[in-house]
Amino acid sequence: MYVRLLCVCLAVVSAIAADADNCKLNGDQESASERAVLERLAPLKNMRFETTHEEYTYKFVVCGGVNGSKSTYDGLIQNKTAKSEITVVGRINDTTVFNGTDWIMLIYGSGEQYDSHCGKEPRKAMIMISCNKKTLASDFMIVHEERDKSKECFYLFEMDSSVACPVEESHLSVGSILLIVFAVLVGIYIIGGFLYQRFVVGAKGMEQFPNITMWKELGNLVADGCDFVCRSQPRSSETAYRGVGDDQLGEEPEERDDHLLPM
Ligand SMILES: *[C@@H]1O[C@H](CO)[C@@H](O)[C@H](O)[C@H]1NC(C)=O
Ligand SMILES: *[C@@H]1O[C@H](CO)[C@@H](O)[C@H](O)[C@H]1NC(C)=O
Ligand SMILES: *[C@@H]1O[C@H](CO)[C@@H](O)[C@H](O)[C@H]1NC(C)=O
DSSP states (O other), X not given: OHHHHHHHHHHHHHXXXXXXXXXXXXXXXXXXXXXXXXXXXXXXXXXXXXXXXXXXXXXXXXXXXXXXXXGGOEEEEEEETTTTEEEEEEETTSXXXXXXXXXXXXXXXXXXXXXXXXXXXXXXXXXXXXEOTTOSSEEEEEEEEEOSSSSOOEEEEEEEEGGGXXXXXXXXXXXHHHHHHHHHHHHHHHHHHHHIIIIIIOOOGGGGSTTHHHHHHHHHHHHHXXXXXXXXXXXXXXXHHHHHHHHHHHHHHHHHHHHHTTO
16 A cells, blocks of 8 residues: 555656656647657757857756756756856746757747846747757857847757758668679679689689689670670671781781791
């Protein structure tokens, strides 16, 4: 009985802890697509980023609190460097997230209220995460603070991450699989044949190449076939040309013979 109660208590406590330490999507009803985008951010969870602009330093944690204390939900804070004055810009208990083909927009609402600007509404942090395959997360910086409106003001940040990249399925076509199989078989044939010729038959030099005579014959056949198919001039002119070569070759020894005879 006590054990069961303890279990229930632990479950409740851990559920609360998980919630306090995680992005909570805003609105009464959670959308499945928003949940899916949030899951894509999982590899970045609890990563800390910092950027300085003029007299302010901004600290950002992906779905986690900047300050250790969990109840504040401070996902993005502004720190006025000289005065160590901290303003919470956005909280993780008020998260909105959506994506396009190669970017993810993460928004933390429910920040501290403006003193006089923007109709004293709560601050809001928008973080634009752009696809960059080369990095898990980098180049966090502030783009702009919009506060010259009567409402819907925001702090805009940007960063690069591979999690924002479109998911590529590596699909090998049937053709490329067949090509790979063929290449592997040719490789096995050449290496296996080489080893056989060298160590079993005891061949040397070119003879180590498997079935060398067959391939030579095949090469000749292919050459003949190509000769037959590709040549535009009739065969006779080609023989005539070769004839010239043959004649010249044949003449030389004859000439030499001629020189030799009188001696
Ligand atoms: C964390 O929060 C406490 C209490 O709200 C505050 O005193 C402290 O300065 C904060 N620390 C940082 C690093 O924000
Ligand atoms: C988030 O938490 C803060 C501080 O605890 C609270 O003031 C705010 O109303 C909360 N926002 C939402 C949407 O729950
Ligand atoms: C958002 O990301 C999902 C994958 O999680 C993708 O299927 C969808 O096409 C993306 N949305 C847009 C508008 O590109």
